[in-house]
Amino acid sequence: MQRRVFLGTLAAFCISSPLSLRADTSSGQKLAKAARSQIGVTLGYDPRYAHLRYPGGDVDRCTGVCADVIVRAAWDALGIDMQKLVHDDMVKAFDAYSVHRA
Numbered sequence: 320m321q322r323r324v325f326l327g328t329l330a331a332f333c334i335s336s337p338l339s340l341r342a343d344t345s346s347g348q349k350l351a352k353a354a355r356s357q358i359g360v361t362l363g364y365d366p367r368y369a370h371l372r373y374p375g376g377d378v379d380r381c382t383g384v385c386a387d388v389i390v391r392a393a394w395d396a397l398g399i400d401m402q403k404l405v406h407d408d409m410v411k412a413f414d415a416y417s418v419h420r421a
Contacts, residue, residue, distance in 0.1 A: 346397060353396035357388050374403040 363382035371377065380391065393399045409416055 349396035350392050353392035354388055356395070357391060361388055361391075371402075373406075374400050376402075 357380070360380055361383055364384060365378070365382045366384050369378050377391065378387065383391075390401045393401045
């Protein structure tokens with residue numbers, strides 16, 4: 320369930336981003352193409368926590384979780400570091416994220 324909340328938050332952030340991804344009608348197509356390009360690459364599922372370089376860190380592309388595919392697609396297709404954007408937003412409004420609540 321926490322992953323769904325995270326992905327929903329991630330998607331909402333993309334839609335409301337000041338970067339206005341919707342202004343370029345091909346942004347969604349670029350994002351989808353970049354996500355599809357990971358088929359056959361990201362084969363392993365590993366939900367364990369991994370300490371990453373920040374910003375711009377990533378685990379090996381052959382593994383990860385569904386959110387990693389989204390983050391990589393945003394970086395590859397649009398040059399957007401979703402991890403940094405979400406981190407910055409959480410610093411500003413941590414209480415808006417239900418993930419930290421019991």
